[in-house]
Amino acid sequence: MSATIATPAARKFAVGRYATIVTRVLTGLLFATTGLNGFLMFMPAPDPSTLAPEGVAFSGALYATGYMLQLASGVQLVSGVLLLVGRFVPLALAMLAPMVVNIVLFHVFLEPSGTVMAVLVAAAEIGLAWAYRDKFRPMLQPR
Template structure:
């Protein structure tokens, strides 16, 4: 039962990141009208660095794809971790309304990392 729940959670997590990454290339999700001014400034700054958003989008897509299958989930979790750190910091300082979802996503990512900790041991030995 635990494996089925973990798979469903990982599937949804991966699909959310794939969707977010694709949106960075295709811009199909509208920007919310009630976005805080500080968040608008941050997004404008991110957009001035022309290579940053495509890089983050690519990492989100690759990490999301790798997060879904059990065999590559450990790699996907590590790839997505820096993006999750950025998402958390952005939500803490600029858009606190998104913090609950970001916190849940970070918990899922950490849960997967803990579940796969034996796969990371050769890197730290």
């Protein structure tokens, strides 16, 4: 009978691996749910009277385009599902990056009430991008 003794480095690797999986799944759930909600409207919309007028105006302008909210919901849904199943994760992160930047900037400048959640989403995106950094290196090579 042999006992397996994990080295501190092996334990650190395992913790990092599990943290990446948990972050990926939670981020995937968040974006898959909000993306699906964009099409099915199963979550109630916030009361506009409780929101900043600038945020309401920005959201109204996106809605008025006739396509932007559907496009954003589609990107969120597809990216969220990819994160959940663990396939094409770098592609999902690249698709979500501009959306996450917009979410953070929207809450920082237009609707401060959701800034904490927006920063947490950005931290998850950055953490996952760091975990998959080897997959992004070829994109960053000058040719």
